Amino acid sequence: MSQTDRTLLWMTLTLLGVALSLGLGAVWLNIERMDIAYDLRKMEKELGQKEDLAVKLTVERNNQVSPYQLKKLAKLHSLGVAAPGQIRRIAGD
Amino acid sequence: MAKGKQGRTDHSGIKIGLVMALFAVALSGLWVRAGWVQLHDGDTLTRQASRQSLAAEYEYGERGRIFDRNGLMLATSVEAKSVYARPFEISSSAKIDATASKLANILKLSRTNVRKRLASKKKFIWIKRQVSDKAAAAIARANMPGVHLTSVFSRIYPNGHLAGQVLGFVDIDGMGREGIEYIFNDRMKPGKAQFVVQRDAKGQRLYLDAQGRKMDVNGLDVRLTIDTHIQHAAEQSLAKYISKYEGRAGIVLVVDVKSGDILAMANQPFFNPNTVRSSKPAQRRLRALTDVYEPGSTMKPFLFAAALEEGVIEPNTLINCENGRWKIARKVIRDTHREKWLPAHKVLRYSSNIGSAKIGIDLGAGVYHSYLTKLGFGEKTRIGLPGESSGILMPPNKWTSVDLAAISFGQGIGTTALQMARGYLCIANEGITKELNLIKLPDSERKNTSVQVFKPETTAMVLSMMKDVVHEDGTGRSARIPGITMAGKTGTAQKAAKGGYGDQYLSSFVALVPAESPELLVITMIDEPQKANYGSMVAAPVCREVTVRTLAYHGKLSETLETTVAETIDVEALAPLPIVDVVSTPKALTASDKVPDVKGMPVRRALEILTKRGIIPVLKGQGMKVKSQKPPAGHPWPKDLKKEGTDDVFILWLS
Numbered sequence: 001m002s003q004t005d006r007t008l009l010w011m012t013l014t015l016l017g018v019a020l021s022l023g024l025g026a027v028w029l030n031i032e033r034m035d036i037a038y039d040l041r042k043m044e045k046e047l048g049q050k051e052d053l054a055v056k057l058t059v060e061r062n063n064q065v066s067p068y069q070l071k072k073l074a075k076l077h078s079l080g081v082a083a084p085g086q087i088r089r090i091a092g093d
Numbered sequence: 094m095a096k097g098k099q100g101r102t103d104h105s106g107i108k109i110g111l112v113m114a115l116f117a118v119a120l121s122g123l124w125v126r127a128g129w130v131q132l133h134d135g136d137t138l139t140r141q142a143s144r145q146s147l148a149a150e151y152e153y154g155e156r157g158r159i160f161d162r163n164g165l166m167l168a169t170s171v172e173a174k175s176v177y178a179r180p181f182e183i184s185s186s187a188k189i190d191a192t193a194s195k196l197a198n199i200l201k202l203s204r205t206n207v208r209k210r211l212a213s214k215k216k217f218i219w220i221k222r223q224v225s226d227k228a229a230a231a232i233a234r235a236n237m238p239g240v241h242l243t244s245v246f247s248r249i250y251p252n253g254h255l256a257g258q259v260l261g262f263v264d265i266d267g268m269g270r271e272g273i274e275y276i277f278n279d280r281m282k283p284g285k286a287q288f289v290v291q292r293d294a295k296g297q298r299l300y301l302d303a304q305g306r307k308m309d310v311n312g313l314d315v316r317l318t319i320d321t322h323i324q325h326a327a328e329q330s331l332a333k334y335i336s337k338y339e340g341r342a343g344i345v346l347v348v349d350v351k352s353g354d355i356l357a358m359a360n361q362p363f364f365n366p367n368t369v370r371s372s373k374p375a376q377r378r379l380r381a382l383t384d385v386y387e388p389g390s391t392m393k394p395f396l397f398a399a400a401l402e403e404g405v406i407e408p409n410t411l412i413n414c415e416n417g418r419w420k421i422a423r424k425v426i427r428d429t430h431r432e433k434w435l436p437a438h439k440v441l442r443y444s445s446n447i448g449s450a451k452i453g454i455d456l457g458a459g460v461y462h463s464y465l466t467k468l469g470f471g472e473k474t475r476i477g478l479p480g481e482s483s484g485i486l487m488p489p490n491k492w493t494s495v496d497l498a499a500i501s502f503g504q505g506i507g508t509t510a511l512q513m514a515r516g517y518l519c520i521a522n523e524g525i526t527k528e529l530n531l532i533k534l535p536d537s538e539r540k541n542t543s544v545q546v547f548k549p550e551t552t553a554m555v556l557s558m559m560k561d562v563v564h565e566d567g568t569g570r571s572a573r574i575p576g577i578t579m580a581g582k583t584g585t586a587q588k589a590a591k592g593g594y595g596d597q598y599l600s601s602f603v604a605l606v607p608a609e610s611p612e613l614l615v616i617t618m619i620d621e622p623q624k625a626n627y628g629s630m631v632a633a634p635v636c637r638e639v640t641v642r643t644l645a646y647h648g649k650l651s652e653t654l655e656t657t658v659a660e661t662i663d664v665e666a667l668a669p670l671p672i673v674d675v676v677s678t679p680k681a682l683t684a685s686d687k688v689p690d691v692k693g694m695p696v697r698r699a700l701e702i703l704t705k706r707g708i709i710p711v712l713k714g715q716g717m718k719v720k721s722q723k724p725p726a727g728h729p730w731p732k733d734l735k736k737e738g739t740d741d742v743f744i745l746w747l748s
Contacts, residue, residue, distance in 0.1 A: 066321070082645040087650045087651075089648070
């Protein structure tokens with residue numbers, strides 16, 4: 001086998017190797033992509049649930065600070081609307 | 094054709110040629126077929142393949158929220174599950190029975206009804222929309238074939254009936270039907286995004302790219318000028334007094350004079366938008382803008398302002414009030430109290446109908462009508478809510494002398510509470526008209542149409558007369574707030590019935606505080622009170638309570654109980670309610686030389702005791718009760734009171 005033939009053989013083998021590696025890489029990337037897609041789907045579901053919960057908690061928080069609840073709480077602590085003459089203003093320094 | 098060594102003919106060349114031809118034909122066939130599939134059927138096949146592996150998915154946004162002026166939530170959307178079925182996916186009758194039983198049990202529905210619906214031939218049926226989280230979880234666990242859950246947004250109003258009529262409501266499909274929900278439906282309604290997802294072998298959907306998902310599908314928010322706490326105070330006070338006097342309905346409007354912002358718009362009976370189905374149309378009506386009333390004496394300040402502006406009267410012009418009975422064109426006008434000669438300012442103070450009618454006649458129909466028109470009577474306030482009424486203001490050429498007399502004391506003219514508020518806003522704003530605002534966001538694009546209707550001196554005179562109504566012996570004494578000056582006007586209007594005026598009344602009161610340079614406007618109207626009629630008895634206490642609560646909330650109540658003006662004349666008939674029953678004063682606390690034991694007391698009570706002694710303590714720690722105090726109980730009071738609040742003169746530790 002001449003020097004030129006050997007070179008051609010190596011080049012061919014190298015190209016085949018690269019093609020194989022690229023092919024395997026593409027398959028691996030596709031698998032990873034699908035894997036990420038599944039994870040993404042799962043996380044989006046979780047995010048949706050958490051956002052939903054956050055909205056519900058916001059509603060609950062608003063309910064807790066609503067005038068009705070504050071009035072109840074104030075009554076519990078002997079607080080009420082100030083009557084005329086009951087407010088004191090403290091001047092700042 | 095070559096011959097071999099044994100003389101046999103060699104056909105191998107032909108054979109090879111045939112095989113090659115066969116292969117060539119086969120390969121050509123494959124090549125042609127491949128070309129056909131690729132080029133001719135390519136698009137169709139690609140579409141079919143996409144249908145198998147790709148799917149369209151929709152994302153629905155959330156409806157915009159409604160906030161009050163401080164950012165407190167008045168309406169929001171919460172994700173809720175709805176249950177639907179695809180009857181064709183349920184194969185047998187036995188399975189339909191089982192599914193119907195389970196669904197009826199979980200969703201508390203009629204089993205027969207559910208079974209009937211599941212047995213239908215339809216491709217899609219709703220079983221129940223907007224079910225509870227618990228029911229949705231039970232449905233998911235039951236894993237019934239043909240029964241599915243889908244997410245939809247349901248509308249929640251966290252404060253129940255608070256400002257219910259203002260907010261309006263949405264229908265089951267999330268479309269605004271009344272109030273703010275209706276007017277801003279296009280702004281608040283959510284969008285829909287469509288994007289392509291990949292499907293795996295099991296049919297699960299996977300997001301492989303972000304195509305179409307960047308779109309903002311949520312509706313935009315709306316912010317009102319309403320203050321939740323003031324609205325609550327207005328609603329509570331209104332409900333209390335309507336119940337006390339057995340009224341049919343009522344309105345309270347609280348307006349910030351400087352900005353024209355409506356801080357509260359309470360309407361009784363209440364309407365809870367969370368339970369639309371159980372409500373009646375009468376509850377859903379926003380009476381402050383839909384209902385037209387003859388306002389009665391609360392119209393008189395406008396007449397006085399016009400007459401003062403035109404120079405028809407001076408505050409001290411004497412007017413003959415005919416001892417409480419005056420006949421004009423065969424109609425008799427009566428006053429509750431009988432007076433002969435009254436100066437103009439006392440005509441307003443005692444709310445004399447005869448005096449007002451005479452001023453109106455002197456002013457003339459055309460002139461008074463032009464002032465009423467400039468103040469906005471007879472036209473909508475364009476506040477931005479549906480169903481607003483223009484009120485009733487006849488053209489002046491149709492006014493008879495009786496009409497002019499009646500309109501002068503607020504009968505024969507129809508106004509909404511909002512129109513009254515706009516009129517009074519002009520008086521409070523030194524005679525310049527100002528628009529009322531209910532919407533903070535989005536910014537209103539209304540043109541500035543402010544007009545100077547009265548001179549500032551004129552409105553100052555009217556406010557001074559209205560102040561006498563409350564602080565002197567006028568009809569509005571029961572609205573008096575110690576330490577605060579108030580300009581007010583009572584109204585007790587007879588309601589029109591079939592063939593004339595009946596025996597039902599509209600009691601109203603208008604308050605402007607402080608009287609000299611008003612910052613707050615409060616209008617109260619109580620429709621058809623049964624136990625009493627007078628505005629001074631029915632509406633004024635509501636106004637007073639709402640004003641006190643609003644001022645307390647803004648920290649603007651007076652520190653002292655000193656009244657700057659003294660009562661001079663006692664006119665019993667004007668205010669049947671004794672002032673002592675209306676104005677509550679703090680209870681006197683026993684004075685002692687020693688520091689009392691405030692441990693264990695609520696901090697408010699402890700502060701009340703200490704401030705009574707002129708001491709403002711330093712508060713340490715957090716909580717509502719006093720844990721410890723310095724100086725301790727029994728010690729003499731600290732002497733260096735000048736350092737109060739800034740030094741350790743008196744310390745309260747809280748827990």
